[in-house]
Amino acid sequence: MAPLQFDAITNAVDVAALATTALRFVAGFLAVLLLGRLVLIPGLRRVVRSRGFDEAVLSLGTNVLNAVIWVAAIAIGFAVAGYGSFLSAFAVFGGAIALAVGFAAQDLLGNFVAGVFILKDKPFAVGDWIEWGGNSGRVEEIDLRVSRVRTFDNELVTVPNGDLANSAVTNPVAYDTLRQKFVFGIGYDDDIETA
Numbered sequence: 001m002a003p004l005q006f007d008a009i010t011n012a013v014d015v016a017a018l019a020t021t022a023l024r025f026v027a028g029f030l031a032v033l034l035l036g037r038l039v040l041i042p043g044l045r046r047v048v049r050s051r052g053f054d055e056a057v058l059s060l061g062t063n064v065l066n067a068v069i070w071v072a073a074i075a076i077g078f079a080v081a082g083y084g085s086f087l088s089a090f091a092v093f094g095g096a097i098a099l100a101v102g103f104a105a106q107d108l109l110g111n112f113v114a115g116v117f118i119l120k121d122k123p124f125a126v127g128d129w130i131e132w133g134g135n136s137g138r139v140e141e142i143d144l145r146v147s148r149v150r151t152f153d154n155e156l157v158t159v160p161n162g163d164l165a166n167s168a169v170t171n172p173v174a175y176d177t178l179r180q181k182f183v184f185g186i187g188y189d190d191d192i193e194t195a
Contacts, residue, residue: 021081028080029073036069054119056144060112107162108145114165115144124171131170133163 044065048058075090102109119142124130128139130149137149137157147164149157186192 025077025081029077032073032076033069036065036073040069041065057116057119060116060144107160111145111160111162114161115142115146117165118142118147118161119144123169128171129173131172132159133167135159 041062044061045058048061071094078084078090118124124139126139126142130136130139135149135151135157137151139147140150140156141148142161144161146158146160149159151157
């Protein structure tokens with residue numbers, strides 16, 4: 001058996017080609033990352049603030065867009081470097097992972113989406129007294145996933161936003177005037193005018 005020669009190793013691996021591939025990857029990666037950080041995220045912030053969304057929606061949108069920018073930067077970096085087959089395998093693998101996570105977190109994602117709609121549509125606000133599904137209480141906190149409601153018995157109930165979005169919610173204090181219904185009776189012999 002012949003000893004392994006260093007020249008054979010350096011000839012087998014073309015250092016210049018490897019450096020060029022690495023530079024292409026870094027250039028593609030940085031181009032997408034900088035575009036996202038300097039253009040897309042500030043643009044999202046301007047749009048969300050101009051539309052009057054809550055800061056929680058802005059935070060969620062920024063985090064999601066940041067994750068998308070990183071994945072796109074890595075994918076485009078590999079594509080520019082000439083690893084198209086790796087990129088295809090990466091896309092298939094990423095799609096399978098996303099599908100599995102989507103099924104596993106279906107309720108969680110539904111509550112997040114419902115929280116965004118509650119924050120956007122504002123069917124109720126912190127401090128309002130609401131009634132839903134046989135329950136009632138004063139809203140103490142509205143998050144993206146859950147809302148916290150204090151009942152008349154001073155119990156703090158954590159309600160998933162999906163439950164509030166998918167049921168009829170009555171908000172009797174949404175307007176300046178409040179109407180109450182009272183049931184009272186008078187005797188048959190009483191005068192209606194003086195009652």
